[in-house]
Every structure is written in C-alpha cells, then in structure tokens.
Amino acid sequence: METFSQMLQLLFSGLTIGAIYALIAVGFVIIYNVTGILNFAQGEFAMFGALISISLVKANLPLWLAIILSIVIVAAIGAVFERTAIHTARKSSMTTLIIITIGVSIAFRGIAILIWGTQAQTLPPFTDNTPIKFLEAVLLPQNLWAIGLSIVILIVMMYFFNFTFTGKSLTACVVNPFAARLMGINPNKMSLLAVVVSAGVGALAGTVIAPISGASYDMGMMLGIKAFVAAVVGGLTNAPAAIAGAFLIGIIEAFTEGLWSSGLKDVVSFSLLLLILFIKPEGLFAKASGKRV
Amino acid sequence: MKKTLLSLFLLMGALLLVACSSSSGKGDASSASTGSEASANSIKIAGIFSASGGAAALGEPEMQTLKMLVDQKNEDGGINGRKIDLVTYDDKSDQNEAILSMKKALTQDKVSIVIGGTTSGNSLAMLPLAEQNQVPYISVAASKQIYMNENGQARKWVFKMPQDDQQAVERILQYLKDNNLTKVAWLNVANSFGTGGHEEFVKHMENYGVKSVIEDEFEATVTDAKPLLTRVKKANPDAIIVWGTVQESAVVIKNIRELSLDLPVLASHGVATGQFIEVAGEAANDVVLPTGKLLIADKLEDSNPQKELLSAYNEAFTAKYNKPASTFGAYAADGFSIATKAIEAKGGDSAALRDYIEQELGEYIGLTGTFNITADNHMGLSPDSFAMVRIVDGKWTLEDK
Numbered sequence: 193m194e195t196f197s198q199m200l201q202l203l204f205s206g207l208t209i210g211a212i213y214a215l216i217a218v219g220f221v222i223i224y225n226v227t228g229i230l231n232f233a234q235g236e237f238a239m240f241g242a243l244i245s246i247s248l249v250k251a252n253l254p255l256w257l258a259i260i261l262s263i264v265i266v267a268a269i270g271a272v273f274e275r276t277a278i279h280t281a282r283k284s285s286m287t288t289l290i291i292i293t294i295g296v297s298i299a300f301r302g303i304a305i306l307i308w309g310t311q312a313q314t315l316p317p318f319t320d321n322t323p324i325k326f327l328e329a330v331l332l333p334q335n336l337w338a339i340g341l342s343i344v345i346l347i348v349m350m351y352f353f354n355f356t357f358t359g360k361s362l363t364a365c366v367v368n369p370f371a372a373r374l375m376g377i378n379p380n381k382m383s384l385l386a387v388v389v390s391a392g393v394g395a396l397a398g399t400v401i402a403p404i405s406g407a408s409y410d411m412g413m414m415l416g417i418k419a420f421v422a423a424v425v426g427g428l429t430n431a432p433a434a435i436a437g438a439f440l441i442g443i444i445e446a447f448t449e450g451l452w453s454s455g456l457k458d459v460v461s462f463s464l465l466l467l468i469l470f471i472k473p474e475g476l477f478a479k480a481s482g483k484r485v
Numbered sequence: 486m487k488k489t490l491l492s493l494f495l496l497m498g499a500l501l502l503v504a505c506s507s508s509s510g511k512g513d514a515s516s517a518s519t520g521s522e523a524s525a526n527s528i529k530i531a532g533i534f535s536a537s538g539g540a541a542a543l544g545e546p547e548m549q550t551l552k553m554l555v556d557q558k559n560e561d562g563g564i565n566g567r568k569i570d571l572v573t574y575d576d577k578s579d580q581n582e583a584i585l586s587m588k589k590a591l592t593q594d595k596v597s598i599v600i601g602g603t604t605s606g607n608s609l610a611m612l613p614l615a616e617q618n619q620v621p622y623i624s625v626a627a628s629k630q631i632y633m634n635e636n637g638q639a640r641k642w643v644f645k646m647p648q649d650d651q652q653a654v655e656r657i658l659q660y661l662k663d664n665n666l667t668k669v670a671w672l673n674v675a676n677s678f679g680t681g682g683h684e685e686f687v688k689h690m691e692n693y694g695v696k697s698v699i700e701d702e703f704e705a706t707v708t709d710a711k712p713l714l715t716r717v718k719k720a721n722p723d724a725i726i727v728w729g730t731v732q733e734s735a736v737v738i739k740n741i742r743e744l745s746l747d748l749p750v751l752a753s754h755g756v757a758t759g760q761f762i763e764v765a766g767e768a769a770n771d772v773v774l775p776t777g778k779l780l781i782a783d784k785l786e787d788s789n790p791q792k793e794l795l796s797a798y799n800e801a802f803t804a805k806y807n808k809p810a811s812t813f814g815a816y817a818a819d820g821f822s823i824a825t826k827a828i829e830a831k832g833g834d835s836a837a838l839r840d841y842i843e844q845e846l847g848e849y850i851g852l853t854g855t856f857n858i859t860a861d862n863h864m865g866l867s868p869d870s871f872a873m874v875r876i877v878d879g880k881w882t883l884e885d886k
Contacts, residue, residue, distance in 0.1 A: 198715045312732035405708035414706040450712030
C-alpha cells in the first residue's frame with residue numbers, strides 16, 4: 193500500500209511538472225510551425241509572465257486580473273520581439289535567427305534583473321491550496337490548475353490548427369510559404385500572430401508555476417530547455433504530440449527522482465532526447481511524413 | 486604631406502580618445518573622501534564589492550556599510566588624525582572585473598589594505614594578487630579555501646570575516662544532538678554551496694552522534710521535490726535538514742508541509758533573510774536554522790557584548806539607507822573595524838597591518854561573532870557565533886543561545 197501511494201504521488205508530481213513543460217512546449221511548436229524558428233526565448237516569456245503577475249498582485253490588483261493583464265503584457269512583449277528581432281532579420285539564415293532568439297533570451301534575463309532584482313518572489317495560489325488526500329498521496333489544487341490548463345490548451349490548439357481558417361493558414365505558411373502567399377495568406381502577419389500567441393501561452397505557464405516554485409529572473413532557462421526536450425521528444429511540428437512528450441518527460445523525471453536519485457533525472461531526460469534524435473528524429477508521437485525535421 | 490598631416494591628426498584624436506576612456510574607466514573607482522590628496526595625512530584603503538549584477542543582494546549592503554563607516558570615521562577626525570581615503574570598486578559580480586579592480590587598487594591606487602570579494606569565486610580570483618603584492622586582504626565571502634590553501638595552511642595575506650559552512654553545519658549538528666534527533670535526512674542543493682555543506686556534514690556528523698538515513702540532492706531550479714520526499718518519508722528520519730538558499734529551500738520545505746511530513750525541519754544559514762519567509766509563506770513556520778546574530782539582536786541578553794554593537798550598526802544603517810541591515814553588510818563592517826584597529830596601532834604600512842591582525846589583535850568582538858585570529862586560523866570564528874532561530878508566525882525567535 194505504501195509503495196502504491198508513493199507511485200501515485202510520483203505520478204501526480206510528474207503530471208504537474210509535465211503540464212508546465214507542456215504549456216511552454218506548445219509555444220515552441222507554434223513558432224516553429226509557422227516560422228521554422230526554434231525560439232529559445234520561450235522560457236523567458238514564462239519568467240516575464242510570473243514576475244509581471246507578481247508585481248501586479250503586489251500593486252493590489254485581484255489575482256485573476258493580474259494574471260490576465262500579465263498575459264496581455266507578455267503577448268505585447270512578444271509582438272515587439274517579433275517585429276524588432278525576428279521580422280527585421282527574416283531574410284537571414286535559420287541559424288542566425290535561432291542565435292538571435294538566444295541573444296534575446298539573455299537580454300530578457302538582463303532586463304528582468306534590472307526590474308525585479310535577483311531575489312526570488314512568489315505568487316499566491318489561484319484558489320485555496322489545501323492539499324487533497326487521495327489514497328495516501330497528496331494533490332494540491334494548484335497542481336490541478338496546472339494539469340487542467342494544459343489540457344484546455346491542448347484542446348484549444350487541436351481545434352485551432354485543425355478546424356479554423358487562421359489555424360490552417362498558419363500551418364500552410366510553414367508547409368509552403370510561397371504557395372501560402374499565392375493563396376492570399378500574409379506570412380508576415382502569421383509570424384507575428386504565432387509569436388504573440390506563444391508568448392501569451394508562455395506567460396500563462398509562468399503564472400501557473402509561480403505559486404508552486406516561486407519565480408526569479410533565471411527561472412526561464414531551465415524551463416525552456418526542458419520544454420524544448422519535451423517538444424522534440426513528442427514531435428516539434430505537432431502541438432498535441434509536444435504536449436504528450438511534455439507529460440512523458442515530466443513523469444519520467446518524477447519516477448527517476450523518486451525511485452532512483454534526483455541527480456540522475458536530467459541525465460535520463462537528456463539521454464531520452466539523444467535516443468529519440470537517433471532513432472525517431474521526427475518525434476515519438478508525430479505522424480511520419482515526407483518532411484524531416 | 487597632406488596625408489601625413491591627416492594621419493598625425495588622426496593619431497592625436499585616437500590618443501585623446503584613449504585618454505578619455507581611461508579616465509572614464511577610472512570613473513568606476515570613486516573616491517569617497519573629499520578630494521584625492523593621497524598624502525601622508527590620509528590612509529588609502531580599497532573596497533571591492535559586487536554592488537551590481539547577480540550578487541548585488543549581498544554586495545550592495547557591503548558597499549553601503551563600508552562607505553557609511555568610513556564617512557563616520559572621517560567625520561570623527563579619522564584614525565589618529567589621518568583621514569581614510571576609501572577607493573571603492575563595483576566588480577559587477579564578475580570575476581574578471583574583480584581581478585581588474587584588485588589590480589588597479591594595488592598597483593595604481595597603492596592602497597594599504599583591501600576589503601571585499603563579495604562571492605567566494607570573486608574572493609578566490611582576487612587573492613593571488615594580494616599575495617603577490619603583499620597587501621593584506623580581508624575577504625567577506627564564505628569559502629574555506631579563501632584563507633586556507635590546498636594544504637590546509639593559512640594564506641599569509643588573506644583574512645576572512647564570515648564563518649565557514651563548517652560552523653553552520655556543526656551548529657545544526659549540536660542542535661540535533663541537544664534535542665536527541667539522531668536519525669536525520671540530509672538534502673542539499675546541487676551546487677557548490679550544497680555539496681560543500683554536505684562534505685562538512687559527512688565529516689562531522691559522527692562527532693555529534695548523528696546518523697543520516699538518507700542523503701540526496703535537489704536542483705537549484707527545483708519545482709517539485711515531492712518525488713524525492715517520498716523516499717525521505719520511507720527512510721523514516723527524526724528530522725530533515727534542507728541545505729540550500731532561499732528559492733529552492735522554500736520549494737522543498739513547502740513540499741514537506743504539503744506531504745504533511747510531521748518532522749522538525751532544519752535549514753541552512755543561507756535562508757536567514759526575510760525573503761525566505763515571504764517566499765515560503767506559512768511553510769516557513771517552525772523551520773529552525775542557524776543565523777548570524779544580527780537578525781535577532783534585540784532578543785539577545787543584555788549581557789551579550791555583541792548586542793550593543795549589533796543594535797548600533799542596525800540603527801545607523803537603517804537611518805542612512807532606509808532599509809534593514811543585512812548579515813552581509815556586517816561582514817564588511819567587521820572587516821573595516823579590524824582594519825581600523827590595525828591602522829590605529831601601525832599606520833599605513835601593509836606588512837605591519839598584516840602582522841598586527843595575525844599576531845596582536847587577539848580576541849576581538851565583532852558583529853558576526855568573537856574573532857580569535859591566529860597564525861593558523863585567519864578566520865577565527867567558532868560555531869557559537871551562530872544562533873539557532875525558529876520561525877514562528879513569520880517572525881524570528883531565538884531557539885537557544
């Protein structure tokens with residue numbers, strides 16, 4: 193019984209952390225899908241989301257308003273980032289663009305130090321956070337928020353990319369930008385839209401995780417890297433696959449930490465990344481197609 | 486001809502630029518005393534701190550403390566009638582900047598003594614220069630290696646103000662022994678602070694009759710330590726030690742409360758700031774940790790000679806900078822008062838200052854604790870320079886001593 197409740201506890205932890213990775217991984221996928229760029233500033237959107245919402249709460253705004261406002265603000269930051277850093281350099285090679293995003297992520301961290309300093313801060317949980325006991329294992333309402341929100345985002349994204357005109361247009365841009373342009377789709381506008389949406393989702397991830405782990409200027413980097421691993425493991429071209437990959441990574445990490453050693457959890461998840469890249473580079477859950485990543 | 490003229494002109498322009506930039510480079514080094522009459526009437530000392538960048542939370546109060554104390558001393562007429570000429574450098578939390586600042590202080594400003602090195606990394610980077618130039622250097626960072634070389638001998642020109650992690654670990658072990666908590670779980674953050682603490686713990690636990698039933702690490706970026714804690718729960722300890730700094734310790738301790746592991750929780754001196762109470766919230770209550778006495782100065786007994794010193798420093802700092810004094814600032818204050826004593830006795834000769842601090846200073850009561858600096862021990866503090874405090878309703882209360 194004790195072993196069973198430990199397993200259940202590990203599963204809960206894995207799902208929570210997987211949900212956070214999922215929200216950030218979705219951002220990677222959206223931008224990659226539309227522009228072909230791997231945006232390494234994705235984790236920093238989460239950092240901004242967390243820290244801005246904390247500041248707004250400190251300014252006595254109600255929590256829900258602070259969260260919505262911070263998502264809007266971060267989406268605006270995303271828009272500025274796309275127009276100034278990506279759009280102006282859109283004719284450069286992919287490598288250059290990716291390096292630009294790394295540069296931007298460092299700049300974002302610097303800006304965050306200037307505004308919030310280096311101290312850790314925290315956000316109150318979304319709702320009353322009394323632990324829920326379930327078969328001797330403990331689940332927090334905030335964990336449920338994290339898991340629930342990422343499932344909602346998963347459904348929204350599936351619907352958006354498969355059943356709406358804008359979503360289809362976004363996909364068309366990456367499959368064949370030239371043909372998309374002939375069909376009257378403006379790839380520039382789509383690129384802007386993609387970055388704005390993924391910045392907003394990233395900010396949401398930040399506000400979800402801030403009550404769980406606290407927030408500081410450097411929180412984005414590790415989250416971004418893990419989410420990237422999750423996206424690659426699941427499949428970079430496909431949002432639902434990336435989300436599945438994120439949950440997989442989260443659960444594997446939790447079980448490695450719980451049954452083996454916490455030092456080894458990064459080893460295991462990064463080894464998995466290498467393994468996937470060798471064996472199935474299009475991702476575990478992605479449908480095989482003619483296009484190679 | 487015209488060409489040579491032009492190139493000459495350009496050359497002059499370039500020289501002018503260099504001159505400008507080097508003088509603006511010197512702009513980082515601001516002299517706190519009025520004018521720069523570095524004459525026989527003044528004694529030059531250097532303060533090198535990470536007042537900006539990653540370690541600013543530590544370095545800024547150190548810098549502010551030193552400036553405040555030097556100003557006070559100069560208003561009171563200086564040391565034996567000689568003014569203190571303080572040169573301060575902000576190393577921006579960067580090791581290269583720290584080395585450059587040290588070089589400037591020693592070779593250009595020719596100071597008599599240096600106080601600074603906010604982080605262990607910066608202190609370690611700076612100290613070879615002090616040794617080469619034979620200028621005493623008082624470090625305000627924690628690592629043991631700062632005052633001890635690889636062979637465990639004292640570095641001739643280097644002294645250190647804060648305790649080592651060893652004293653904090655021993656203080657925790659003493660507490661565990663006193664409270665008969667002998668089977669403990671040890672969890673440390675996976676960085677140099679954490680592994681350093683772990684080494685000391687393993688080295689000393691047997692002396693205090695403490696056994697560990699589980700030892701493990703968590704990342705500095707930990708978001709959920711519950712998987713790790715399920716193993717701790719299985720090991721069935723009497724108490725849990727969480728050795729880390731604010732953010733990661735807060736997460737782990739929150740998780741301990743969420744899993745309702747009803748055990749005493751001990752933390753490192755690294756979380757002894759109000760920030761920890763803010764981030765960990767309710768979970769911070771009942772955490773016991775070692776800390777410098779500044780935090781609980783008003784709760785010390787009146788007979789404690791440190792009480793008056795601590796309150797005076799706290800009041801002066803709060804009055805000037807409108808924020809509470811920090812333990813880190815106290816390191817700089819101790820460094821300065823030891824330097825002052827040495828200068829009072831010996832003047833501005835670097836070698837004489839060093840000898841005085843090592844051989845003649847004797848027992849010295851500072852803000853951090855009672856220093857007993859000897860030829861073998863250039864730090865000189867003992868575990869009882871830490872007090873054990875317990876967080877009760879978000880406030881620090883004295884647990885013992």
